Amino acid sequence: MDTAARDEVDRRRAFVGLLANPVLDRRRHSELFALVRHPRHRSELMNWFSSRLGYRLVVTDTAARLFRLPLGDVVVAPRRVTTPPRRMLVLALLAAAAAEDAEDITTTQDLSDRVRVLSAREDCDVAGYDPDQFAERKLFEAAVELLVSAGVLWPVGADHGDGWARRADKIGTTYQVQREMLLRMVDPASFTAALGERGPVLTESAERFTVMRRLIELPVCLYTDLTEAERAYLIRQRSRVVAWCTEMTGWTVEQRAEGLALIAHDEADTDLPFPRLRAVDFVTLMILDDLFRRRADDDVVTDADLAAAVLEVAARYPKSITNEIASETARSERAMELLRALDLLRPGLRPGLWQLTPIAARYRDPRVVSVTARLEDTE
Incomplete structure (x- = not known):
């Protein structure tokens, strides 16, 4: 080469x-x-x-x-299947603030002590942190891991993950504070948008940025999701947009009457490959196919359709029902989480109704190769 x-x-x-x-x-x-x-x-x-x-x-x-800077107060980003608890995020921000005043080398216990003091201040408008409660310690341990993933803290030594939450006599993991990454952890414009305060809108490039973000970040860019100005931009600049996506990723842009989708060649390149070889994905795929058959002319399905699909799939493929999705409620909730994260199903115009998106048609009539072995409870 x-x-x-x-x-x-x-x-x-x-x-x-x-x-x-x-x-x-x-x-x-x-x-x-x-x-x-x-x-x-x-x-x-x-x-x-x-x-x-x-x-x-x-x-x-x-x-x-x-x-990922917002446009006004909007950030186009993939929908999370699960989100960290709000309390964990609050503790992560408090731990980041505490790390700024800590020594270059710190520990889980040192950060915990600092956050306890910080959260008790009158000008800190959050619920006080109580490390004597196991639930709080567990959340704090997870919050520190968020800072590790953000590059703010580097574990030092081999004691990373030593069960600090369960051991009050442990100091926890030793970390090196990365002050450069700490200062760059939160962008002011993104933080303002997260607080719901509208920032500046880049009118000259807003249409381009919105269309490109929808193609790069989301499963699909549907014309119905775009404003009139954004649709006009995409129609006018479609060839350039497709060329840009191909140049930056090497993936294939699938063009249909409903919109465009950027298809990754390797499932490792997407944050949510579907379907994976696991029970939840198989059951969700079969539920989606059943819903596609039950849909009305406007691609709307109801809660009753969903309940019927959940029962039908369990009866048709009993070996696919693992402990994780043994109950009807669990099967329904997990399938809905995944279908919504993949943007295959959206809330309808009123409670009890759901709208299948055009992308759902890609998954109709799936061919089941084998169901002789029980699928594992794997993530």
């Missing part, structure tokens, strides 16, 4: 890698970080993110940080 072709592949790997890991540090992501920081890739990547998506990529000697 010649140099130009290799650079094209490496830039795509760097671009997709940053979407999946918006916080990179030289130590934990050495290979990907090297691609991002490479002299032949760095400026091009920055240009792609800024001019095509309206994002900001910051690259230093030791780290890279991709900021």
